[in-house]
Amino acid sequence: MRSKSFVTIISTIAAFITFFGLSLQAEAVSKDSGKEPIVIVYVCDLSNPAGQVPFAWMKVAAEQINESGGVLGQKIKVVAEDCKGQPNLAVEAYTRALINHKATVVGIYPRSEIVLACEAKAGEMYPDYPHILLAIGAASDEITYRIVDQYDKWKFVFRDQITVSARVPLYRDQVDIFKAVGVKKFALLREDLTWTQGIFKEFPATKYHKKILSVPDYAKSIGMEVVYQEAVKYKAGMYSPLFEAISAAGAEGIIFAASDGNDLDVFVRQWVDSSAREMHMLVTGATGARFWERTGGKSIGLITDSSVYPLLSGKDTPEMPDVRETAKTHNLAIVSAVLYSAYPDMFFLKKAIIRAGGVKDIDALIKAMEETEMMGPQGPLKYERTRIPPFFHGAVFADINDPSKHAKDGYTAVYGQIQKDGKMVLLQKPFPGVDGSLSYYRSPAELRKMK
Amino acid sequence: MVKIDFKRDRINIRWRGGKWDWMIEPRYWRNTFYWTIVLLLLPLFFVYFSPGMAVTMVSANVYAALGIPLAFMGLGTGRVNFGPNFYVGVGGYAAALLSLHLGFGQLATLPLAIIITAIAAFIFSPLVIMAKGLYYTLLTLLLPLVFLEVTFIYTDIFKGDVGLFGISPLVDFGSTTANFLGAAYISSVILLIFLLFTNKIMKSRYGLIMATVNDDEEVAQGIGVNINRVKILSFIVAATMIGIIGWFLAHYYGTFSGITYLPLTFMLKILLVLMIGGRAQIFGCVAGGYFVAFLEMILIRTMGDFQPVAFPIILLILLFVLPRGEGLFGLYRRRHYREYFPQTHVRR
Incomplete structure (x- = not known):
């Protein structure tokens, strides 16, 4: 009887250790590294084209950047964290992105409620884990509404799309x-x-x-x-x-x-x-x-x-490879601007990181993000600098003095x-x-x- | 005058007409006690080794804490509610709206979220009398979906697909680690309170009456049980407990959107927690919640694109392989049949 309970206790402990050991191992997947690369984590639903397509474009962009010598000698590493389209899993993924992957930039796929859930957690973690949050494709005003009033708390949030307003x-x-x-x-x-x-x-x-x-x-x-x-x-x-x-x-x-x-x-x-x-x-x-x-x-x-x-490619977009050509050679889908905007985003980030002199100082990187401009496939890509909610830190599209008109030099x-x-x-x-x-x-x- | 009797396995406390038992025999509480210790040590373990897993633990606690009232509701009403997430929505939106519009903190929204969920549950409680079988299933299934439509129609209030944001945080200690610990412990405490509460009820005379209603309503009525009162009360109490989880989710994430919690996908996960853990086992919900949450996390991190296929396949296999109605906890229960565990009666 005693040996039976001993076996039971041992097997329970073994099962427990195996289960949590696997979890810990799963958590630690990305901890090994040689020279530290710049890590960009993409929180997305990998079973949905809205997650798959941008990730595929981001991986190709990272390859192209690394082949051309990386960014200030550092390689770019792109990692996808699957959230299955669920905010609770997205928050977990976001947490892993910062703690385990030590991400400099965390991109989030185009679902506003997921971005908002992650944003709340990101705001909590930012003082301990400074980083950039880039909403890729999400349009809600709410994402960038509070940056003006609480700049120090939310200054790391950027949105690469046209906001609703x-x-x-x-x-x-x-x-x-x-x-x-x-x-x-x-x-x-x-x-x-x-x-x-x-x-x-x-x-x-x-x-x-x-x-x-x-x-x-x-x-x-x-x-x-x-x-x-x-x-x-x-x-x-x-x-x-x-x-x-x-x-x-x-x-x-x-x-x-x-x-x-x-x-x-x-x-x-x-x-x-x-x-x-x-x-x-x-x-x-x-x-x-x-x-x-x-x-x-x-x-x-x-x-x-x-x-x-x-709308533009080749010689019109000198700071990035030809989009149409890349799509052809890498068998990538140009499904919509929202879904492939992750590609120009990567080259924009490269330019901003060079401008900031690296990724060590996130405040400098945020400033560089605010000041960088680049010609992308849909025209000039830059983030709104004027502190007007909800346009601030969103891709420039409308004229902020009269938002019923197009901006003269923005996303087209x-x-x-x-x-x-x-x-x-x-x-x-x-x-x-x-x-x-x-x-x-x-x-x-x-x-x-x-x- | 308080009268205390020391028995072999319990202490009886009598005062006026009331009587309380306090179990002292270890087999009644030993393992529960050990697992409670493990549950309380886990956040420290996770925060030290891998803080990200503390977040997974919170999800596991939430799943388990939703499974427990659902099992409780099933026992008292004799029906399986397919829309428990409706009350997650009610509790969550109540907390979110109160926090955003009246500036209430998390402690102030809690009692109001409880009251509002209880009122909503009371309004819909006649369902347990009016409908049964497939009709009850369909009606409860529809409730969260109708609520989801309402959140889209009244976008000005519920903010539709985007949801409400800027809700006061559950904890804000100014440090990421402290916040992780705080959230993990609050979710664990809610889970333990739910377990304790359900355990006490099921061991009481009222639990016996609930089991009678579950076994056969007509016989229960024949022996003088007011079955409508039992069913309605079980329904309201369980729904209110689910509403508390809605409150927790709203403050924990700082955002709340119906499209996250009201569709079938969320509800199916809760039902899976119940089935995998053991639909007849209250403690099984904890096993089920932890198993589903950590399995999902492991698969996401290790199986890549195949994960969306692997996760349901594994769960389906478990549903067939595990002892019927007893789930994961049933495997443990079979080897420890002499220990006391609360068990719900499941109508076949």
Whole structure:
């Protein structure tokens, strides 16, 4: 009996040690190192393209940087920490990034609630583990809202995307394009997520800028009318009744503010089979390398944002390799600007680290991040320096003195139309030397006949 | 006058009409005591060797502390609630909104989160009388999903998919290590209180009545048990305990979003904790919570891209291999059948 309990105790202890030993070993995976590399950890969902694609681009960028001699003699090491899309696991991953990997930069994939959960933990840990938090692709204002008021606490937070409040110029562009093609009445739809809320609402005046009209009010001010508006459930699946209602409302066109994660192929297929098929259609996020194939060519005539296509490359982006060429040689997907923005981010970080003279002094690196500028595939890449919430420390896009207008030297997004064989034709001219004109526009009905 | 009787295995304390037993026989508390010591030493061990694991420990405690009231609710109502995460949402949002709009600290939001969750549970408690079987399952399953929709519709209040942020922190000692320790100990203390509370109830006369209701409602009614009262009370108490975890999560992460806790994925993890630990074992929830949380962490760190496939496969295999209804804790229980452990009665 005694020997039986002895065996039980020993086996319990053994199981306990094995289990926690494995955990400790798993924790310590990255502790071995020769000459310390600069560690960049990417907290993401590796089972989701929104996590996989940026990580693949980051790894290739690190390879390219290391092949060219690294950064001030130090290699760059990129590590992914899988969070399975869950905030609790993301916070664990963030903690490991700082404690185990000793990360200088922690990137977080484009889900705002995950970024916010990690940001709260990062704020707690920053005094003991100084680092940079880079939100890659997340758009919420909340991410950078508090940096102005509590600069010393949150100064390490940067966001490489256009914040929600900075999207007004994009919304205005959409309405202007519709006006230019002769639409007077249109339906305004938005996917029911926080980032699209600004399209229905006016931005109240702040001490930094005057009141900004909502899209319906802006349309009214230029002689147009929103005859139907609705927040559409994310991945709703069934859009036919919506198209019939829009058609009955007398709309001549539809604007749908949506993201590339939505079921936009389903939306487009049902549009073509509805009584709204002759309407002009503008859908943001209707991108992706295979969107044309996914819709079986039914996306012909659709106006969408050009974010899937790098506007600049080669000699126009001298501080980084050619994006299109890199995509081809490394078999990488240019799914959307949001997803491959991690690539220019890496070269931006390299430039900022060189400017700061290394990564030892994080305050110097933060200052260098604020001051560095670089030409990326979507135009100038730099972070807002003026202390205006929520633009401060976000990628420059809107003019901070009048956020309804584009900044003169910031991230650029233009609209294009999907035409014959899925070819995108730009309807706006983004840069000198890049072709784009509204005169290329054809109505969906016209393009279908040509097809 | 207090009257104390010393028995072989217990001390009986009588005062007026009441009677309390205090177990002194070691087999009733020895192993529980040892494991409590281990649980209280773990944060120190983790913080010394690998502070990141203290965070995993907090997740494990949360899973376990959600499994315990769910098992308790199952016992008292005779039904399996498929939407316990609804009350995580209620408790979490109550704490978050009170903290953000009224500037309440974590201690001030706790009683209010408890009261609000209890009221919500009371409102929905007639479900345990009105519905059973598949209908009850479906109704409870729908509740968190409807709440999730509400958080999207009333974005101004709940901030939709982004969630509420800037909630006052659970602990702020000004040092990362101290904060890790603080959070780990608070979660452990909540877990231990839940265990103690559930254990006491189940060993009491009321626990026996709950078990009777679980075994056969009609027979229970036939012998004079007010089954509706038992079911409603069990439902409200367990839901309120779950709401406390919502409070903890809101303050611990400093953010709270319905899209994290209200979808099926979160609920499934809690049910897995219950099943792997042992659905008929209260202490099994602790084994289940730690097993699921640490297994997930190990797989994430070692299996890379294959992890999302490996994790459910391992759990599915365990569901089939482990003794039915007894789970991981059942393996231990079988070898220690003479020791006392609270056990829920599971209706087949």
